[in-house]
Amino acid sequence: MKLTRRNFLAWAGLGAVGAVACEGFGIRHGELDLQSPVRLPEDLVRGTDNWYASLCRTCPSCEGIVVRVMEGRAKKIQGNPFFPINQGKTHARCEAGLQALYHPDRVPSPMRRSGPRGSGEFLPISWQPNGMDSLRTALQARGSSSVMITEPLRGHLGLLADRFASAIGGEQLGFETIDNNTFRAAVKNVFNQDTLPDFDLENSRFILSFGADFLSTWVSPTRFNRGYGEFRQGEGRDRGLLYQIDSRFSMTAANADKWLPVRPGWEGHVALSLAQVIVSEGLEAGGVDVGALVGGDAGIQRLNTFRPEVVVQLAGLTPEMTGGDPVEFLKDLARRFARTRPSVAIGGGSAGAQSNGLFILEAIYALNYLVGSVGAKGGVKFNPGSPWDGVPASGKVGSLEDWDRIAEQIRSGRTKMLMLHGADPVHGLPESLRLRDAIAQADDLFVVSFSPFIDETSVMADLILPDRVYLEDWGDDITEPGPGYQTVGFQQPVVNPLPDLDPLSFPDVLLTMSQELGRESQLPWSNFKSMLREGSDALFAMNRGSVEAASADEFWNNLLKKGGWWDENTTGPANIQAPNGLIQTIANKASDPDFAGIGLGSDSYYLVPFVHNTLLDGYNAHLPWLQSAPDPLTTVTWQTWVELNDVTADRLGVKEGDIVRIESSKDSIRAVVYATPAAPPNIIGVPLGQGRKSGSDYATDRLGKESSNVMDILETTLVRDTGSLAWASTRVRVHKTGESVSISKLEGNSRAVEIGLTPAEDIIKTIRPENA
């Protein structure tokens, strides 16, 4: 079938009506029968609301949502109570999907570039013939030297994009500003798993987290928040204890019982010192073969070089930080961690974003073997792979080395075509890679963007073919990390695009192209929905899992009704054998972190960038609800701030609202000062997310001095053995500019200290640390 807008709408409409015909989030069969000529949900005027299950796509983790639809307009997004990852709960980001749907700055129709590249001048064109013809011609001429850059893709879209790229002889790669490649490599080396693990926080009694801001943005925060609530005050259990070892005072550090501000890049040494105490004092869990794990006497000798006495110096731990002798503190921490079982060690975020990040994360995750929490309740739980053969359960994400190579290919003219979907590498890569210049100056390069919004990369496009927003489109996702068992989420169109918009589904465009280019043998589906339906039929044939049905049709309907399929009996492995001598191997890898550029000195600071609580790396910067959601710690909105310790701010002679220039060896940016008692004096924190140079007004209408992109000044240090960007390994100088702005924050003008009436219970009722 040739795909036109009309018959695509008919498909989508039929599918959507199919989705309506359910009891759960819909209306009764009988009412549809009476209105047979009606095929679109917005034509049903019933005065009541319908709820459709779908998936949230405002962050890389996959959460089930239900969307309230009234007369064809989406009104509210809530968590899908059935979905295992979030169980009815949501993050602030999920709610704002409605603003992406009804955003005034959506690309309304296909467009072609009419001015110089990057000028943002476009002329509207039609899909047929202009848009599709241009795409086909470009693919015919340049497909074999093309690169498709997407968000990390899992599930059937991952399969489709991968096969499409290989069918035309090009390359497909996922892009994430802050990628999980180092975490993934550590999981592979320590646990020999290909998918990311889950952490059973709900049943844990002690969480030891290194650098992972898991309550805010790290990996799967809604799931971790659910677990955290139970960890703190779940019924019938003791209150758990959380220690956060983190160079910056993150949101997770703010919620921890104890925050230990470690020098950036030395987290791995701290983890090994804890292992040394556990091993030397014989605190390991029963059944753990310490000899094999540590690597015999030689391993123990190696481990002894990480004694707390040695490490406290390296990690910069002082008696003020630990409330007494830091050596005793580390020993006490090791004992608590080993004795308060089940306990779990988590590492990620800035801890893995150092040149020695892989060593750091491996050292952290190896601790889980010592306390017997690998695959166990309250510990690290593993996920099985994809239920379908060949359908990826993990997104393929490029490392900094890959992006450097692609920028070089563009410069040398070997890459002749760039296809973009859901990724903004120009904004998200360090400026020193010069990707923007490479694209702007390449003479023989054709750039196609499928993004429904203009961003810094798509503004350079020659052709924009706007995709549907996720609430208008089909899709699926294999949750990563899953909840410890096989879980697939399904996304269905809950509304049709507004009449003044003319988007076309990205996967459908790819399938149409593959037909027109004669590649049906590799991609034998007429449209994406039929591909998903095939997946549904395959799940039905497996005859297991959460969806019950007598026929494949009923299965499809029930699947969409529940928003997905999961099988609690298909879990990841519970017993994982540690590689022999694992801890010795890791200890032998130990190295100091490298900081290129500005050296250590009294006027230099460690720059710790962090992912914005709601905007992430800037992916959501165009959504005003998320711009106006205050940062939890500083309460700043709409601006790029820099967290400076009070003492540091005094020394620099700046106060809140002043503009400082933050300078690395690469470049400099400006940001608004937020002086805080919680920042370590030698560290400055700057959020990602702002500083968009093109796109929606909500992302771009601020002055350069109050909205900037911290990626612009990062050194391009690599994490050894993974090729990822070591984004926390930049040192900077901070200069006063003499300018200031009115800071836009929720907090009042005077600093909020102490909370009034006794906010915190000083005496712990459920668990006394000294008894732990």
Add this chain to the structure above:
Amino acid sequence: MVTQRENHKWGMVVDLDRCTGCQACVVACQAENNIPINTQSYFQQRRAYEWIRIERYWEGEFPNVKARFIPILCQHCENAPCEPVCPVFATYHNDEGLNVQVYNRCIGTRYCSVNCPYTVRFFNFWQPQWPDRFRNQLNPDVTVRTRGVMEKCTFCVQRLRRGEVNVERRGLEPLTGERIPVADRKLNYRQMKEGNYMPACVQACPTNALQFADQHDETGPVKAIFEEANGQIETREHGGHVDEAHTRVYRLFEEVGTKPNLIYLKKVDAFPVDKRPR
């Protein structure tokens, strides 16, 4: 029209030991209640609308520093200071324990806002504006307030009414869409049990720090906590002593005598910071 129903008395419990300050409740509230977009200048003028907000307090200095989060919303006081000062009876207490704002009556004197010790009333200094497309999202169950009118948290009263319709007339559990057996479909407050009616903030809260239910509901999550809190008030009124160290229950500014229908559970602090004067 207010449905006459003697038995309802709504209440919320906020467990500060679960709250992580993540802002999910804040955005959920804005999505549900047609709250204007809080632009940068609204924050700069301190006129941002946040029916629920997360306040953050610092305790201590580096390195012994803590941040405390506390969600603040209308406390729906029994003795609400905002009510007696309104010259036009635009704000009153209904028989379900809700402090209600009647937008049609409000003439914008802002006396109520001045009198509220919690700063949870918001005045519309401007006509709310959205780009045309965003208006598609507006909740049809909630008024768009005009310039000159005071507004505040309603405990999502529209969701309560929807819940009643769904539970009692349509026979559906509002959250899961499952059918309720016919025999159970009758006008009875126990039908509106925990889980089938929730304000948007409670619904979103990923750590379950917010709990909402009928204070009389034996099976609900808040009854025992309210009984403990009411007991404390009674003890104090009779000159007795409440052992603060052994209870997590407190009301915000209890000494003001507002008797909020919102109860906080204190954060548990395993290692309190040194609170010597700065």
